[in-house]
Amino acid sequence: MTTPHPSRVLMVLPKRDFDPSEAAVTWLILARKDHRITFATPDGQPATADPLMLSGEGLDLWGRIPVLRKIKCLGLVLRANAAARRAYAQMQNDPAFLRPVDYSSLRVVDYDGLVLPGGHWSRGMRQYLEDSVLQRFVGDFFDAGKPVAAICHGVVLAARSKSTRTGRSVLYGRKTTALTWQLEKAAWSTMKFFGRVWDPDYYRTYTEVAGEPEGYRGVQAEVTRALASAADFCDVPKHCADQFRKATGMFRDDLKDARPAWVVRDGLYVSARWPGDAHSFAETFAAVLAEHPGHR
Numbered sequence: 001m002t003t004p005h006p007s008r009v010l011m012v013l014p015k016r017d018f019d020p021s022e023a024a025v026t027w028l029i030l031a032r033k034d035h036r037i038t039f040a041t042p043d044g045q046p047a048t049a050d051p052l053m054l055s056g057e058g059l060d061l062w063g064r065i066p067v068l069r070k071i072k073c074l075g076l077v078l079r080a081n082a083a084a085r086r087a088y089a090q091m092q093n094d095p096a097f098l099r100p101v102d103y104s105s106l107r108v109v110d111y112d113g114l115v116l117p118g119g120h121w122s123r124g125m126r127q128y129l130e131d132s133v134l135q136r137f138v139g140d141f142f143d144a145g146k147p148v149a150a151i152c153h154g155v156v157l158a159a160r161s162k163s164t165r166t167g168r169s170v171l172y173g174r175k176t177t178a179l180t181w182q183l184e185k186a187a188w189s190t191m192k193f194f195g196r197v198w199d200p201d202y203y204r205t206y207t208e209v210a211g212e213p214e215g216y217r218g219v220q221a222e223v224t225r226a227l228a229s230a231a232d233f234c235d236v237p238k239h240c241a242d243q244f245r246k247a248t249g250m251f252r253d254d255l256k257d258a259r260p261a262w263v264v265r266d267g268l269y270v271s272a273r274w275p276g277d278a279h280s281f282a283e284t285f286a287a288v289l290a291e292h293p294g295h296r
Contacts, residue, residue, distance in 0.1 A: 017124030112294030118152025
């Protein structure tokens with residue numbers, strides 16, 4: 001179903017290692033509604049998704065052994081599902097994806113909405129999260145009062161972006177969710193004991209240093225420190241409907257089943273936790289764009 005008022009949507013990506021589900025599922029849903037999507041990367045060259053999240057190879061205990069790595073157990077469970085992989089293959093053929101703009105050329109006036117996907121592998125994600133040019137742009141976009149959607153580590157980018165009006169994080173005073181410590185720790189523990197034991201921090205973009213409590217550098221803790229109140233970080237309530245489906249990380253949503261998803265909307269800002277929320281995340285943001293179509 002298309003929208004009568006398509007918006008100009010910007011999706012910013014790191015050079016490498018972004019999550020294919022969060023980016024491609026969101027792209028596909030917005031594109032099907034005729035929104036015009038522009039991509040941005042640090043150097044204006046096409047981005048590349050995290051290869052482990054596409055193939056699943058290298059996530060199992062035997063993942064360093066050349067022949068055995070093709071045998072996937074955990075890899076089949078943890079990688080992007082079939083729908084997300086199909087969406088990523090389609091996105092790779094989008095002329096806009098193949099010709100992104102660079103961060104330094106971004107202007108808030110050129111776009112009606114902004115999408116901040118996530119990922120976790122530190123090789124590519126740290127550059128994305130720490131880019132000062134991108135942080136300034138995100139801060140200005142929030143200050144302009146335009147719709148923004150952030151998922152997983154994309155919420156960290158938002159948390160690190162400051163309003164020029166207040167000098168605080170743009171998320172200060174807002175309700176948000178992000179990758180929860182429960183989900184992050186579960187993935188981390190799986191790698192430490194059953195998966196990439198030679199690279200146990202694969203699921204941790206940042207890890208704690210001496211003297212810091214476990215989880216201090218996790219996504220939930222960092223985002224919470226940027227908020228006006230710890231209560232503004234919204235996790236799945238213990239007694240909500242479908243709490244088990246939403247909280248365990250064992251289920252993913254799709255266009256026909258939103259029960260596993262947990263998405264938080266605060267005005268024009270939409271946030272979600274992980275790839276399992278991607279369809280509901282994109283549909284919620286599409287609804288925001290429809291309500292606030294922006295410049296024509």
